[in-house]
Amino acid sequence: MVEFLIKDLNIWFGQIHAMKNVNMEIGSKQILSVIGPANSGKTTFLRMLNRLNELNDNFRMTGEVLFGGRDIVEMDPETVRKKIGMVFALPLPLPMSIFDNVAYGVKVSGVRNRKLQAAAVEKALKQAYLWDEVKDRLDTSAFKLSGGQQQRLCIARTLAVEPRVILFDEPCSGLDPISTAKVEEAMLVLKKDYTIILVTNNVKQAARVGDRTAFFLSSELVEMDGTDKIFTAPRDKRTDDYIRGKFG
């Protein structure tokens, strides 16, 4: 099934042309790895999918992005963001307790009942493999957690809203190998129920977890294919150079 269908997408921030003529089809319930050197537009691409770019005053976009067959620009932005969750590069807990962090999305969706909130919090924390570590201190500040725990908290917070798609923007860039392995493990389980788009600077990570891989360079999509194909026989020489570490 197709989750996203992107046609002739162009994005500008003021004068900067940050996404050039991107056409793409993203399947559901699988992991798409997005790789590319710094400044290639990966984050911009991700933030476009849940309409976060619009928070910038000078953002402009042309083309069409269909999400489950519907044009995202015509949907209500809050609904889009509830259906398409995002985990940022650095752990970004909100300045409140662990419980309130995870319950936040549920709360703003209008669930006032504390019991329902608690159920959602527990479920999400278990999905993010964090429950056992925090179940006894749910009302302490989220900032008391370690970096890796904070990142899993952010994943739990996103899951609690019950999105269909989860966008990860370099979720492991600040984490040690063990925390990274935990996050990757969570992603591999999650892809059974969610569509996952993973932007990563770590080419090996892309190879480990991605079903498909897209390579961006200078705001353009160079190629996108099955991960095995990209890493064994890429069509474009620039892709080959990048995954061999020749530039970027």
Place this chain on the structure above:
Amino acid sequence: MNDSNVTECPASPALKLKKRSRDPVLTQRLAFAFLFVSTLLIIVPVGLIIVIIVQKGLPGITWQFLSDIPRQGMRSGGIFPAILGTIYLVSGAIVFALPIGLLSAVYLSEYARGNFLTRLIKLAIVNLAGVPSVVYGLFGLALFVTFFKFGASILSGALTLGIMILPIIITASLEALESVPHSFREASRSLGASRWQTIRYVVLPNAISGIITGTILGLGRAAGETAPILFTVAAFYLPQLPGSIFDQVMALPYHLYVISTQVPNVDEKIRYGTALVLLAMVLFMNLAAVVIRCRFRKKKKW
């Protein structure tokens, strides 16, 4: 050309270093001493003011002084009407200025785009802060007393004071709102929260200490000013309590001015006692601002 740059650059700082390094420890000590003395000089006037006022005013502070009306042409009795008048004026000013100030700060920080209108508003706020207080008084007289026909009344005075402290409240609130990291707003929005929900649940709770602090500082300013209430509310001598917001009241700063310059032979105890009460009110508010700020800072979670 490249070469000359390369050779020149490291050479010049080295030269400077040489000149300065005669006795860096001594230089540093001297500088420290100088800075320390300058800082100490700030404390001296504050300390002196408090000491002198307390010394001369404390003997005059009795229960009767605080609770009685002025008697014998203000030469004896108490200052209760003036205390109450100041409390009324300050409360009125805050009831008017806090909502408007807070809402406009929220608008400027969270909703407004950086366009011409926004710049104009910010410029207006800066200018409002720079207007001399006596001009506010005259403005209040023209607008509230005369045009709106509120007369010289608590309402006119409170509104005038409210406008005067508006820029203080807006500036402090704006600063507090803008000090909440942008990334928090983004995280909140990414979870599907609307702009208002983000403000309500993330931005305001983390800015509230700054907002309260700014408000209290504004109150302290309002309590102490004479000029804005001179034409709009303050009564020269009114030994009774106001019945409604359309009545005149006495107020501490104006009362102090009156008994110090307009009425002959007022006992020093009464004059300094009045000054002490006013000073205590303002210092108390500033202290409250500090305490609240500390409280919230401890609670702050990032």
